[in-house]
Amino acid sequence: MEILSIFRDEAERLLRNAGYPGKVEQAREEFGDFTFPCFSLAKERKMNPALIAKDVVRNMEKSEYFEKIENVGAYVNFTINPKKLAEITLSSIIQGEIFKFEEKGKVIVEHTSANPTGPLHVGRTRNSIIGDTVARILRRFGYDVEVQYFVNDVGKQVATLLWGVKNLRVEEEGEREDYRYVKYYQAAYEELEKRPEIEKEVQEIIWKYERGDQELRNLAEKYVGGIMRGIAESLKRINVEFDEFVWESSLVERSRKIPPMIKEYLKEENGAYYIDLKKLGVEEKDKLFLYRSDGTTLYPLRDIAYHLYKAEKARYNIDVLGEDHKLHFQAIKRIIGLLKPDTRLDALFYSFVKLPEGKMSTRKGRVVYLDDLVEEGMKRVEEIIRKRGYSEEEKKKITKMVAVGAIRFHILNVQEEKPITFKWENALNFEGESGPFIQYTHARAESIMKKTSWDRSFNSQYISHPQEIKLVKLMARYPEIIKEAAMKLTPYVVAKYAYSLASQFNQFYRDCPVIKAESGIREFRLALVYSFKALIKDLLELLGIEAPEKM
């Protein structure tokens, strides 16, 4: 139940009864909670908007839901009755009702799906963090969510890696397989640039691998599998996990059955096959190639097979993709629309993270690896908490929680489609609008609760301080924030909301003593602190950030 819509509906009911039906909007804070601008009505009725606003107020009946309804210029402003709102909001949180949403069926979220050619870098991590967070939000919103990673082991990149493994000798350094094996990939690419004729050998690897060549399968299992283990381990450190890894090679046979199903869009050119995209209604591109002339499959074909596989498992599918996939996705969506018209396919696009010196590139070794970012983050956190007298074990746990909190929040706090330039000091910011700020605020609230006992009873009649009212109003927005983030696939709104809530709590904290407050007020404030803590903990969880009790 969206708490504020109870009040919004009531405001609109009052407007109707006053003879001026219309929709209210969110008001600026200093004017109240909802507002009804009278400009368009003024135009319709050819009257002065300010006079209309006056008349609306004159004809309005009283309501226990609002403590004040008044006109300011051409606006009719509604101020919610805080006692009523506090009662509804706090009991909804304390009983856990606020976290329950209607069940909505199954959805598969595919994210990351980075080529398994080396360790995960920070650029790709934006995909993982956004994808993981949107999955968490959808789960909260009532979906049965399954998270998948599409492992591209059939493509040219992996063939290049395997060519390197077979033909080159490199120093394998480091503990983890992804760091060891990426050297083959980088060396193979260098070689390929020097001697373009190697291309043929790479093609041959693709051909053989697709047909199940045992030696190559074994190599892929070791090297691609090893790199995937590394990637999964890196992601696990920042709380990203998957339900299923789907390997492309497992879909090759299946993908070959697809072209006959869309024969009327299929064309041939020198032995290669493509889909006529114009005919499909995609204007921006002509041909989508499915087969090479040597008969091996191309990524679009395997991707169609994969989407078909997903569509059979779930009626709703979401891909988290870099903006470079926009056109490709448009084509895939059309094709799945033909093959599985009763399913829904959405994409969440994000812009790249680049370095001040340019785009990240695994090939060129111009990257910041996720692991390095996490390590550096932990180092900086440790610096701060060194003197706080935590045990070794506590210190280790807190250090990781806070570093990951900073990293995830930094990525999530920006609209997905805006480009990010990676800078260490921003990615590892612990102050102000940051993950650690929110975690710290949670720890503060926790600290109050620990110092006192409370039987979960409260009386909303005691609400009076402006900071109490502001905090309740902000908390009441939780359901609509979740709904917006889930429906528009915009996880950043949850990050922004979590920050504003924490920030508001800190202001409340400054002005409103809790433990020392007199009886009545004290219980009410404890209900506020408890509710804030429950809410912010949930929001942090949605952002994939742990909520430490002390830090």
Next chain:
RNA sequence: GGGCCCGUAGGCUAGGGGAUAGACUGUGGGGCUUCGGACCCCACGACCCGGGUUCGAAUCCCGGCGGGCCCGCCA
């Protein structure tokens, strides 16, 4: 050449027809006999440019400029 996305204080980012453009960081000041100073308060500082639509444009439309991406028998 064509298409898509982005342009808001020194840096980073909300708002996406409506009231005085909201934060964070930075810089300068201030606040613990008070529940945790990774906090709080005050000040400074911004809508890329030019037209148009509108009672009203940071927001919508058109045209520039700047940045990113796409238009592969790569993925």
